[in-house]
Amino acid sequence: MNDTLHYTTNEKGHLTIAGLDTVNLAKKFGTPVVVYNLELVRERARKFKDTFEKHGIRAQVAYASKAFSSIAMYQVMKEEGLSLDVVSSGELYTALQADFPVEKIHFHGNNKSLDELIMAFDHEIGCIVVDNFYELELVKELAETRKQQMPILLRVTPGIEAHTHTYITTGQQDSKFGFDLLNGQADEAFESVANHPYVELLGLHCHIGSQIFETNGFVAAAEKLLVKMQTWSEVHHYSCRVLNLGGGFGIRYTEEDTPLSPETYVEEMIVAIQRLSSESAYQMPEIWIEPGRSLVGDAGTTLYSIGSQKVIPDTRHYISVDGGMSDNIRPALYQARYDARVANRMHDNNLTTVTVAGKCCESGDKLIEDIALPKVEAGDILAVFSTGAYGYAMASNYNRLARPAVVFVENGKARLVIRRETLDDLVRNDLSLYEEGEES
Numbered sequence: 001m002n003d004t005l006h007y008t009t010n011e012k013g014h015l016t017i018a019g020l021d022t023v024n025l026a027k028k029f030g031t032p033v034v035v036y037n038l039e040l041v042r043e044r045a046r047k048f049k050d051t052f053e054k055h056g057i058r059a060q061v062a063y064a065s066k067a068f069s070s071i072a073m074y075q076v077m078k079e080e081g082l083s084l085d086v087v088s089s090g091e092l093y094t095a096l097q098a099d100f101p102v103e104k105i106h107f108h109g110n111n112k113s114l115d116e117l118i119m120a121f122d123h124e125i126g127c128i129v130v131d132n133f134y135e136l137e138l139v140k141e142l143a144e145t146r147k148q149q150m151p152i153l154l155r156v157t158p159g160i161e162a163h164t165h166t167y168i169t170t171g172q173q174d175s176k177f178g179f180d181l182l183n184g185q186a187d188e189a190f191e192s193v194a195n196h197p198y199v200e201l202l203g204l205h206c207h208i209g210s211q212i213f214e215t216n217g218f219v220a221a222a223e224k225l226l227v228k229m230q231t232w233s234e235v236h237h238y239s240c241r242v243l244n245l246g247g248g249f250g251i252r253y254t255e256e257d258t259p260l261s262p263e264t265y266v267e268e269m270i271v272a273i274q275r276l277s278s279e280s281a282y283q284m285p286e287i288w289i290e291p292g293r294s295l296v297g298d299a300g301t302t303l304y305s306i307g308s309q310k311v312i313p314d315t316r317h318y319i320s321v322d323g324g325m326s327d328n329i330r331p332a333l334y335q336a337r338y339d340a341r342v343a344n345r346m347h348d349n350n351l352t353t354v355t356v357a358g359k360c361c362e363s364g365d366k367l368i369e370d371i372a373l374p375k376v377e378a379g380d381i382l383a384v385f386s387t388g389a390y391g392y393a394m395a396s397n398y399n400r401l402a403r404p405a406v407v408f409v410e411n412g413k414a415r416l417v418i419r420r421e422t423l424d425d426l427v428r429n430d431l432s433l434y435e436e437g438e439e440s
């Protein structure tokens, strides 16, 4: 992940992804289309996993599938031996459809419904990451009435603010997620569940935020959680065996981003946790992590067709594409920056500054402000990089735009893994006022 953004092109001056000509991909699958370089996804998955193995650390690397949830991506993660973090019955259902091993599924969320919890019990998933007292009581009740074992982690907020956009920090005290570690909530939760006959408390979980480029936040969080686990061990003679530090490992969207490699994040966590546990004579816990963005983010590229242009002299030159905030809400929501190239003009260095606009009826629907691109014409293909995480996953049908197609490329082959929505898909759940229907 340390290398600078690099693009591969072919003899036609076209951008390639995993050896395939993106202009051909756009022709074959239409635009917008999200293309995943699966080779990169697998490489990242292996680097996270192998680093733990190399150091002989018991670990689970769970793909945080909110970043991009699809049957095919779950199958890839299964092939790579990863675990899976799901946050809804929808993601759990997708995992079941992908035949993902249930014992490696971890269920997150700050407001899981009773039905969702029952689904988790029915399918005997690996663990529920309990977020609050209401959920804890539901889980205990279900486990008792069903006389069924359920492993859990307690999600805690360690009071650490990661250096990232405020909407995507989660570990600080004022957060909707988790039991507060400092004000006694975590202790209260522990006491209500430790030594429960059916609910097995595996350990603690925290997630300090997303798109983080340094390791000290993870180390500080590990320390806070370990100190708590050690206290419970001393006071209550209860040993937690799992320390889950969540996800949040940053990726490169533009040249300004400076991500660390998966090996660095993992190694620094291991060193810190080994040091902390040996200092406190606490047994070395299993380390679980939940990367989302860093597994699929920069492996994804969205190909758009360029349509209209508008030049406002001395002000701005807009070029518009056939998607926008409906397939990538991140620029509008977080002021996220992206990089792009004109896929069929990779060798054209006669650049001009433009703003890439989407096609939604919102002035704020700008995918990239002020980017240097060659002069373009209608029908050119714009490739926006690093759209693989929280792009398709957060897509909407705003303005009744259809969600794009998704394609995986690997070993010189492209495979459609999510069909483009059709106009019929868009009205599938609509009911006519004039048909016989349910009365209220």
Ligand SMILES: Cc1ncc(COP(=O)(O)O)c(C=O)c1O
Binding pocket: 064, 067, 085, 108, 170, 207, 209, 210, 211, 246, 247, 248, 249, 290, 291, 292, 293, 294, 389
């Ligand atoms: C609990 C939890 N785990 C993992 C993740 C994945 O984060 P990222 O995609 O930044 O790795 C998130 C999202 O931020 C999360 O809320």
Ligand SMILES: N[C@@H](CCCC[NH3+])C(=O)O
Binding pocket: 066, 168, 170, 210, 211, 330, 389, 390
């Ligand atoms: N959706 C956010 C990340 C939130 C992660 C979930 N806790 C993003 O696009 O960056």
